[in-house]
Amino acid sequence: MDVNEVLLPGVGMRYEFATHEGDQMCVIALRSGDFELMTYEGTDPDEARVAFRLTREEADTLAEILGAPRIAERFADLTREVPGLSAGQVEVRAGGPFVDHPLGETRARTRTGASIVAIVRGEEVLPSPGPEQVLRAGDVLVVIGTHDGIARVEQIIQADR
Structure with missing residues (x-):
């Protein structure tokens, strides 16, 4: 899908694309951090109507x-396409050695070759967590790697330091 990006000096950035039905969509990312979602007919974005603000x-x-559903779908597709690659989940248990510590302290990828690609925290999904992301009791880590690598991540997250 082609997305046209237009700098709006002093305002922010406009992202435009056409849906499969031919509707024109526009998202304005305002400098304030807010967003406006708009639709318009034809090719003139100045005719856009604000659908809602976020x-x-x-x-x-x-x-x-x-x-979130797309991330899970892509990981499932990837593990089917690449022999030996699996997806797993590892729970961060209360009292575990890395509760309230940054993900980077686990050194999980360096030690196992497996990657933590998302953290599920209640209803929230944190995709592509960085090493500074603090782990909380009850978090579920989504791990991509070999079966052995995933098992070793679980040992690291749940074992004594």
């Missing part, structure tokens, strides 16, 4: 809702 938090929530 705060940064609301936009993050919408992105999680729309993105």
